[in-house]
Structures are given as C-alpha cells and as structure tokens.
Amino acid sequence: MIKNITNVRGIKCWGAHTGVKSMRRDLAIIYSEVPAAAAAVFTQNKVRAEPVEISERNIKGNNKAQVIVCNAGNANACTGEQGRLGAEAMVKTTARLLNIPEEDVIVASTGLIGEPFPTEDVVRGIEENIPKLSDNTKAGSFVANAILTTDTFAKEGFVEFEHDGVNIHMGGIAKGSGMIHPNMATMLSFIVTDIAIDEKLLDKALRYCVDRTFNMITVDGDTSTNDMVAIMANGLAENKKIEKESDPGYILFRDKLQEILTHLAKLIVSDGEGASKFIEYKVSKARSEEVARKLVRAISDSTLVKTAMFGRDPNWGRIIAACGNAGVNFNYSKVNLFVGDKDKIVQVLEKGQPVDFDKNFVKKLLRDSQIRVHLELNTGHETGIGWGTDLTTDYVMFNSVYTT
C-alpha cells in the first residue's frame, strides 16, 4: 500500500471536479485538524497572481496555517479587482466552513492567465467538498490529481522517519512547471508533516531545500505568475518541538524534506512537455555551493545544450560556453567534464583540453532517456546538482499551437 499525505497525523483532504475544467478534478483542499506552523516560498515573477499575494500576506502574518485550498483551470492571474475578490471569496468560504481564522488559509490557483475568475463555481465547489474531507488514501490521490493542469501524471511523495522516539510522517504533492498552452504553467507543491517544529526553523528549512530542489530544475527557464511551495507542520507527532538549528532533529528533518522535494522536483522534470530526456547536471569541486548551483542552472537552461542533448551530441563546447555565461568566474583550464547515461559516464575534457574519447560510444550512451553531465571545477569541495530536459521539436510544436 502506497502512503500519501493522508498518512500524516491530523491531515484530511479532498480533490473534486467543480466544472472549471471540463473533465478532470480541479479543486484541492488539504486540511490539518489543528493549526500548523506554516511556511511558503512564492514566484519571483514580478507579475503575481492574486492568490499569491493573499497567501504571502496570510503566512507572513502569523506563520501559521490550517488549510490549503487550490483550484486548477484558471490561474487567477492578470484578473484585476474581479480576481482579487474571487481569491478572497475562496479564503472566506473556506475559513467560514472550517470555522478557522481567514489568516490560516493558504490559497492557490493554476491554469489559464487573464481569464475572468469563475468565483461562483469555485466557491460552490468549496462548499460542496469541505464536508467530504477525509483521511482515506484515495482522498490523497484525488487531491494530487486536482492540482494538475497539463501534467500527464499526479506527483506524490511520502517519507517516514523516527525522531525523539516517535514516528514522523511527511507527505507532499506537486504539479509541473513545463510550459503549457495557452499560458505558462505553474509549479505548485504542498507538503504536510506531523513534526513539531518552530515556524522560523520550518521557514529556514523550506528555503534551504527549495534552493536545492525546485530552484534547480528547468524545463523552459521561465517562472510563472503563480509558483508556490507551501508546507504545514502540525506537531501531532508530539516530538519535543525542534526549536534550534543545533537540535539534531533539525538537520534530520531538513534532510528528509530535501529528500521529498528532490523526489517531487525530479517527477516534474520527468513530465516536462515535449521532453525526450531527463538530464542530471552535477558541478563538483567548486569553491562554493552557490557557484556550483549557478553553473548547473546556466548549463541546464541553455537552449544550445538542450538541443545538443536532444541530438545525442556530447558537445562540450556548448557546455563550456554556457558556463561562461553563468555570471561567475571559473578557471576553464582546470575543469574536467564527463557525459554519460545513468550507468556509464565518459570523460570528454581533462583540465580544459579535449580528451580523445570514443564519440560513437558516447553517442550511444546519449540515446538513453536518462543522461548525466558532470563538470569538475577542481577549485574547491562544494557540489551543486540540478535536473533538466532536452529541447525537442515536439516542445516547439506543442508550444506554438495557436490557442489564445
């Protein structure tokens, strides 16, 4: 039996079809029976959807939340006053029916940008479905499906670990960031756990992990108006509350959170639109983690690298040139570069000079759907890892279809 967010103590949820989308579920509600410490990170796009503004305000207010409510099919972005009122109606309705403060509601939307927000449908959906909140496993599946847009599969993760003599549960769901027609897709992820942890530490752990997971994936290099990662920790595991970074429970929790976010981030890349390959990029022996991560992002975002990967081309010139555009200094004459599939990897550069490798063999490795690119800087001890897709003719076709 696969466990999901319903296996976290005190978590009930439901995912339903309200009619905003024609066929699939389009309303997700995740509820904690008790108020939870909460933290979230939001899109860095300057154009932000209405629910993003409200959720950020609510979480900043008291670092608490008790429910996440999310609709799919309409992003409530670029919708102005009408959209703001719609997002507020979602919050008010949810808070009223659950008898909790409005400040404890996290609200999110995903779907089309710039369409009038279907407030009536969504509010009616909330009213009809809050009574159905359940901790049955299928409710977890429903909610994972209800946040999807063009994703081809639901993305769930669950980890369980012992701390302070009790079993801690953590479950999460996500939806994809691949570009979708007719507008940008949202990257959403909602995590729940029953650990007891100080809300500032929760926030710190979340930011740490998001920087190393969701911020290290790329499908098309843009961020949407709606991106959000939120976590609620309701403390029902009744461990001694983690209050300090020096508490060994903090690092344990953060590791487990990173594990689940890595899992979800990789699932998102796997579902990248029009992609034919999943590529893991590693930059190691860097003088800082930040330098390593910036280089990973520059390589994985490069159109030229992505088309080379589609073409099974171990084109080290493009990889090195992408590094040169990363905005960080690195010593080209020290780098080693390796390219391969999930099992075998071949060195193509040694201290910046081409290695006489077997091109046909590497080309064969690059036929695999899982590719690895590994750059050693040899100037330190830090590592950055990220994940991306190739750029395919299918991607261009998908994204060029007239839809507005």
Next chain:
Amino acid sequence: MIKNITNVRGIKCWGAHTGVKSMRRDLAIIYSEVPAAAAAVFTQNKVRAEPVEISERNIKGNNKAQVIVCNAGNANACTGEQGRLGAEAMVKTTARLLNIPEEDVIVASTGLIGEPFPTEDVVRGIEENIPKLSDNTKAGSFVANAILTTDTFAKEGFVEFEHDGVNIHMGGIAKGSGMIHPNMATMLSFIVTDIAIDEKLLDKALRYCVDRTFNMITVDGDTSTNDMVAIMANGLAENKKIEKESDPGYILFRDKLQEILTHLAKLIVSDGEGASKFIEYKVSKARSEEVARKLVRAISDSTLVKTAMFGRDPNWGRIIAACGNAGVNFNYSKVNLFVGDKDKIVQVLEKGQPVDFDKNFVKKLLRDSQIRVHLELNTGHETGIGWGTDLTTDYVMFNSVYTT
C-alpha cells in the same frame, strides 16, 4: 554602384581563402593607411578566445589601431598555449609585413571551438594576402564574405554624411550570432570611418550604440567566446577633430554609427538559423531607457514567446510573464500591448486587461515574416527597441545534429 568599406578614405582590404575552411574565404584583413583611433567591445562570456584577450590588451594600450586581421573556420577558443601562440603569430606577421607596431593590430577568430589552431595556414595566408590589399569595391565584398561561418549572406553597411564642410564615410561588415553546429557562433562586426574623432569619444559612442543595437538582438540568448565589435576612425576626412561630447558633430556621428549598427544587427537577426520570422520588439513610455531595454530583452529571449511567434499566437500571457521575469518593476495594470505585422498593429491589452480583439485577424497578421510587438508601460517617456527571431522546429533540428 553599392558603396562599402573601400569607399572610406585610406581603407584597403582583402578577403581570401587559405584552406582552413574547405571552400569559402576564411581570412579577412582591413587596413588603414594611417594609424586610426580605435575602440572595441568584447564578449561578456567568461570563457574568452585567445584573440579577444590580445585585441583588448592592444586597444586598451593606446586606443589606436591600423589593421584588423580575422580568420574564419577556427575560433581559437579553448585552445590554450598553442592557441595563444597562434593568435600572437597572426599579430606579429601582420605587423611585420605592414611595418606597424604590434599594438596597432586587432586580431579576431571565428569558427569551431576547441580545435587546434591552424597557425601555419593562417600565417601563410596573411603573408600571401597582405600584398593584395586593395581599395577596389570587390575587395570590400571579399572581406565581408571572409568573416562568415554559417551565415547565408554577407552583411555590409555604408553611410555617408556631411560634417564640418567635408563628406564623412563610414562602412561596416558583420557576421551572425545564430547558433551553429558544432559550436556557438561568433558575433563579429568591424566598422571603419574617415572621421577625425578623439579616441575616448569614439569608445563612448561605440558603447552607446552597441547597447542599443547588437546588445538588443537575440537569436538564442547566449553570447559566444569570441564576440567582438571594433571600429577604426582614421581622420582622413580632415574635419576639425571632434573632441567634446558637446560638439554637434559628436551626436551626428553617433547617430550615423547607430544607424549602421542597427542595419547590421537587423541583418544578423534576419539570418538567424532556422528562424521563420523577424520580430521587432518595442517597449515605450518607460521611466528609463534601461527598464525599456531590459523588458525588450526579456520578451525577445523568452522561449515561450518565441514559440508562440512561430505558432502565430498573439499570446499576451507569455509576453507579460516574460516581463515579470525581466528583473525590473513595472506596473502591470497600466500596460497596453499591441501585436501585428510590419503594416498593421492591433491592441490586445488595455491597462493590463484583455481587449476583445479579432483573434483570427491577428493570427492572419502573424503569418507575415515581419512581426511587431509593442508594449506601452505608461509610466514615463523612454523607449527601447530590439529584434529577435521565433523558435522553430527547424532551429531545434539544426542544432541537435550530431557534430562533435
């Protein structure tokens, strides 16, 4: 009769085939009979080709130059000591044969990255072709062709204007920045003029114009290891030397330089690999030119906008989301957006709200190969303009072919 750089007083040139490339001309030499004020801007990629380092040092040394020597077919990038010696040999040979100081040589390369530099061929080519330097019009054509790599046509520009009672001539050539297999293409442009101008002002004018021309074009968003724009002004027009920014001749000169660089920049975009459309992006009524230019670059670089253009899709959501990723603040609720072809343009957003426009009509306009996108910010009086291509399935196919 079309005029070219050979119509600039004192300029002689030649473009020849030395054998580095199999068929086409691959060595360009542009010589001024007298030492000229010189300025140049170079790639911002951290990985820089050997000739870039040498040319920057030479120009910084005395702000003078007398010859530009450029080979095509081998970029002399990532070539280490062997490449450095090759670039130095180009400089030494050229200086010796012309009997000028080595510091007055600008050297450039374009072509494959990471291949051993064919020093012997290039040096022999220089020796054989310096005696052929000529001010015949065909020499101008030869030199424009000799810097090309996968460009499908030579790019030349020429302007003539009166200042201080004399006729001033300015001519230039360029090659494209579209990604090419197997490695990144270089953007190169060389300009010569017979105006007499202070070298610091020449540098200032060049930077001003490059920011508004070559820095405002995008084919695939990367900069190469070899990019260079260089200008020589030899003063043979014998106008009273322009010494101050307040000299009316300065602005006139700068305007003409911007005109010629705009022309060349647009030609480069027109020749973008696999592109089916030429798109002009304008952001107007901005509070600063910098904000306007940043937004233009963010829109024109967006993979999502580029695929929408390929698909003839007036997808304003993608354009607005790209603006949100530009790293500048703008008030979305004030923007007007227009999309159209070179003749007609249609408003699709009014103060951030969708306009009920005729989608089929706009779709029809977007069939044109020349598209315009115009964003009005309504928060000031400044304008930025840039040019880009669409992203096509052909682009992906071109760039995914195995070539390493």
